[in-house]
Amino acid sequence: MKAPTIGGVRIPAGNGQTVKLRQGATLSDLAEKINVNPAALVTVLFHLGEMATATQSLDEATFEILGQEIGWNIKIVSAEEEDRELLQQFDIDLDSEQEDQDDKDLKPRPPVVTVMGHVDHGKTRLLDTIRKTNTSAHEAGGITQRIGAYQVTVNLEGEPRKITFLDTPGHEAFTAMRARGAELTDVAILVVAADDGVMPQTVEAINHAKAADVPIVVAVNKIDVEGANPEKVRGQLTEFGLVSEEYGGDTMFVDISAKLGTNVDKLLEAVLLTADADLDLRANPNMDARGATVEARLDKGRGAVATVLVQQGTLHVGDAIVAGSAYGRVRAMLDENGKQMKEAGPSTPVQVLGLTSVPTAGDVFIVAPEDRTARQIAEKREATARAAQQAKRRKVVSLETLNEQFAKSEVDMLNIVIKGDSSGSVEALEDSLMKIEVSDEVGIQVIHRGVGAITQSDVDLATVDKAVIIGFNVRPNRQVQELADQEGVEIKYYSVIYQATEDIEAALKGMLKPEYEEVTTSHSEIREIFRSSKFGNIAGVMVQDGTVKRGTKARISRDGVVTINDLEISTLRRFKDDVNEVSEGYEAGINLGDFNDIQLGDIIETYEMQEVERK
Template identity: 70%
Template sequence: MRRGASIADFAEKIDASPGDLVTVLFHLGEMATATESLDEATFELLGAELGYRIQIVSPEDEDKELLEGFDIDLEQELEDETDEDLVYRSPVVTVMGHVDHGKTRLLDAIRGANVIEGEAGGITQHIGAYQVWQEHEGEDRAITFIDTPGHEAFTAMRARGAQVTDIAILVVAADDGIMPQTIEALNHAQAANVPIVVAVNKVDKEGANPAKVRQQLTEYGLVTEEYGGDTMFVDVSALARTGIEELLEAVLLTADAGLDLRANPNKEARGVAIEARLDKGRGAVATVLIQSGTLRVGDAIVAGTAYGRVRAMVDDRGELVHEAGPSMPVQVQGLSSVPRAGDSFIVTEEDRTARQIAEKREAVERNAQLAKARKRLSLEDFKLALEQGKVETLNLIIKGDVSGAVEALEESLMKIEIDDTVDLRIIHRGVGGVTESDVNLATVDSAVIIGFNVRPDPKARERAAREGVDIRFYNVIYAAIEDVENSLKGMLKPEFEEKQSGVAEIREVFRSSKFGNIAGCIVRSGTITRNAKARVIRDGVVLADGLAIESLRRFKDDVTEVRTDFECGIGLGKFNDLQIGDEIETTEMVEKPRV
C-alpha cells in the first residue's frame, strides 16, 4: 500500500466492500471513514485481523513508480550510459562538525568572502553552496562546497547534505576535541559511505592540541596517515587563513584516489534542491546542485511538488548563467512554489508533464500528511480521556524564511519528549512572512504561530491582536524549541518580551558622504524613538536585526521621537542596505508574566 492510502484503496486490492472493512475496523476499536487516510499501524491491525501482511511502500519506491508512469526511469538512464558519454566532474564536498568549531569561518577563508556576519548569533541557519578553484598538478580544478549547519536540530538537513556529497570535511577544533555533534556528523558521513578528510581547526589557539584530536578519532575508525591509516588530517587555522591550500589539495587527492567522478553532461539535467526560499520580487528561488546532465534557461523542471520553467539562473558569485553542468550549484528562478531542501529535481520535455508529476506528488504528500496527523486513539481510550479531561493538544503553525529551517524546526519539535496527557500537532508549515490566512487558521484551531526569521504583514498583525492569536518570533532555533518544550511542560516563567513600538515605511533614500544612507520615512504606526532598537524588514522577511535608531530628524531639527503619520529622516549608523518600500520596525522590551 502507498503512504496515506485509505480503506477504499485496500478494499480494491483485496476485492472487498469498503463498508465491510469500516465495520471490521470499528469492532477493533478504530473509527475511520472509507476515504480517510490511514497510518501504517492501523493498516497492520486491519491486515492481521483479515490475514493479510500489509507493507507500506517507501517514499522513494513510490516516487520511482510515479515517474515510471511518465516513462522516466532514472536508474535505467544511468545503466544505459557508456564510458564515452561520461566526462570528469568536480567533487562535491560537505563541511561538517560541531557547532562553533569554525565550519563557516573555514568556508569563509576558502572563498575569501564573508558569510558568517549574516548568520544569527554566528550560527549557520541555512545551507549554501559555493564553487572554488584550486591549482592541482598543473591544472585548475573546481571544488563544490556545501555548507551544512552544525546544530543538532538541523540533523535532517545535514543528512541530506551527506547524500549529495562525494567527500566530507570533518572540522574539529584543536582546543575542544571531539564533541557530540562531531560524532553525529561522522556517523552521517560514514552512513552515506563517503570518504572523510579531517580539518583540525584553531591550531594557532592557546591550548590547541592537534595530536589529541588525531588520537581521539582513531577510536571512531579514522586513522591518520601518520599512524599508518588512510584518512588525511590537515592542520588549519580559518582565522589566520593557514593550511587552506593543503586542505584543498587533500580533497583533490582523496577524490582522485578513490572516486569515479564522472557524469554525462549531454542529457536532461538531474539533481537536488539544496535550499529554497520565497523572494517577493523573483518568486520561488531554489539553490540546486546538478548531478548529471546540463540545465539550461527555458527548461521545464519539476522539483518535489514545485514545477515551472527555468526563467533565470545565477551562480554562487551572483552572475547570470545560461547553462550549468554536473557538480555546479546554481540558483534557479521560475518555480511555481518553494521545494523542500533535499527534493530531487528533473527536467521534462514538456511543461505539462512537469505539472502533472508535481500535482501527483502533492496528492501523495497530502495523503501521507493526513495519515501522519491522524491520532490513533481507540474508542475506549478516547471516552476515558474525555471523562477525565486529560486530552490536551498544542497546535502549532510554523513559518520560516527558507524551507530547510522550517523542516528542521518541525522535526526538532516533534522529538520533544512529553507524557501522554499532552499532544503536539503541527497543523501548517510554510515559507515566507506570516499572513492573514495563517492567523485565520490559528484562530479556528486555537494554534500558536512560530515565525523563524520572518515577520507578519500589517493585516496579519492586526488580526492576531484582534483574535488574541499568540505569534512568537525567533531567529535562533534552540530558543524556539526551548520555549515550546517549556510551555508543554508548564514551566514558562515570567520574562521580558519584545514589543513593537513603531513602524516606519521608507519613502526615499538620501545618500550622505558624512552619515551614510538616510531613510526618508513616514511613520505608519506607533512612535519612532531615537536610540530605540530597530530592524529592517523587506517583503515580510527580516533583512537586518540588532540595529539602533542613531539619528532622528524632522526637517533640519534633531528630535527624540516622531509619532504616527509624521515624516522623518532616520539614520541606522553603518547599515546602508536600504530600499524604497522597506519597513523600519522599532521595538522595546517589556516584562510579561507568561502563563
C-alpha cells in the same frame, strides 16, 4: 479459503495474496484493487472496533488488521517506491537510466562538500573564508549571493580543479536532506576547535557522516587561539575511528585558522586528494538533468527561487522540471555571483527561476519531457503527500483504545508554527525541535510550517490552536504584528537553530505551573482627600517612588502598619485627565473603588505578581 462473512457482509477471500497500496490510501482504493464494495470494508472495520469512512486516509497498522481479517496481505509501499512507479507511468525510469550508463559517456565531476562540527567551532566562518577568498580572486568587487551552495577553484599540481560547497553547515541540515532521498554529499569536512576538542555535536557529526558512508577530512580550527592543542584533537578522534595519516591512519587532518585564512588552501587540496583516493566521481553530462533542491524560498520580486544541485546530465534554460510537488519551466539560471547561466553540468549549483511553488530542501528534481507531464507529476505527488499526511493525523478511535485516548488528552502539547527564510532552514529546525524530550507530561506538535514572511493566516491558525509562532530569519509586517498582539499570539524570532531549541526546551520545562513572587512597584503619600458623590473618596497623592499604574493591586499603610490588602487602583487621574500611569515626583488622583477609609498621610503601596524562574 471460504469468503468470510462479517456482520452479514461477504468479502472475497484473498487467500494470502498480496495487494500493494500507496501511503495514505483509503478503503475505496483497497476496494478497487480487490474488487469489493467499499461499504463492505467500512462494515468490516466497524466490527473490528475501528470507525472510518470509505474516503478517509488510513495508516499502515489499520490496513494490517483489516488484511488479516479478510485474508489479504496488504503491503504499503514506501514513498520512494511509489514515486518510482508514478514516474514510470510517464515513461521516466530513473533506475534504468542509471544502469544503462556507458563508461565512455561518464566524465569527471567536482566533489560536493558539506561542513559539519560542533556549535561555535567555526563552521560558518570557514565557509565564509573559502567563499570570500575565491570570490575576491575571480570577481570584481567580490559581491557574492547566498544561494545555499557555491563552487570554488583550486590549483592542484598545476591543474585547476573545482569543489562544490553546500552552504548549509551542520549535520541537522545534512541529515534532513538525506531523509528526503537527497544523497548530495561526497566528502564531509569535520571542523574541530583546537582549543576545545571533541564535543557532543562533533560525535554526532561523525556518526551522521559515517551513516551516509561519506569520507571525512578533519579541519583542526582555531590554531591561532591561546591554548590550542591540535595533537590533543588528533588523539581524541582516534577513539571514533578517525586516525590521522601521521599516526598511520587514512584520515587527512589539516591545522587551520578560518579567521586568519591559514592553511585553508591546504584543506581544499586535502578534500580533492581524499575524493580522488576514495571515490569515483564521474557523471554523464549528455542526458536530461537530475539532481536535488539545496534550498528554496519565496522572493518578493522573482517568485519561487530554488537552488538546485545538478547530479547527472546538464540543465538548460527552458527545460521543464519538477521538484517534489513544485514544477515549472526554467526561466533563468544564476550562479552564486548573480551571473546568468545558460546551462549547468554535474555538481554545479544554480539558482533556478520559474517554478510555480516553493519546493522543499532535499526534493529530487528531474527534467520532464514537456510542461504538461511536469504538472501532472507534481499534482499527483501533492495529492499523495496530502493523503499520507491525513493518514498520519488520523486518530484511530476504537472501543479497546478509548481509555488510552482519554489518557493521551491529558498530555500538555506545545503547538508550534514554523516559518523560515528557506525550506532547508525550516526542515532542519523542525527536526531539531522534534528531538527535544523533557518528560512524558509535555510534548511538541508542529501544526504548520512554511517558507516566507509570517502572515495573517499563520496568526489565525496560532490563535485557534493556541500555538507559538517561530520566525527563522523572517518577520511579519506591521499589521500582522498588531493582529498577533491583539490575539495574544507569541512570535519568537531566531537566526540560530540551537537558540530556538534551547528556548523551546525551557518552555516545555516551564509548562508546569509557574511560581510567582510579589514585587512592589510604587509608594504614594495621600496629601489631600476629595469627596465625590459619584466616585466616593479620591486620594490626592504625591508619587514618592516607582510608577503607579491603573488596574494594579494596592494596599494601604497607616503609620507603617498595613491596614488593608487586596485593593485595586480603579481610577488614575492627572488633573482632569484619565491616565494609565503616573511616575515618581508627580501628583495624581487615585480612586480605590468602593474603599473609602483613607486618611491624610496614608501610604498607598502598589504591587504586582511576577513570575520567577523555577530552580
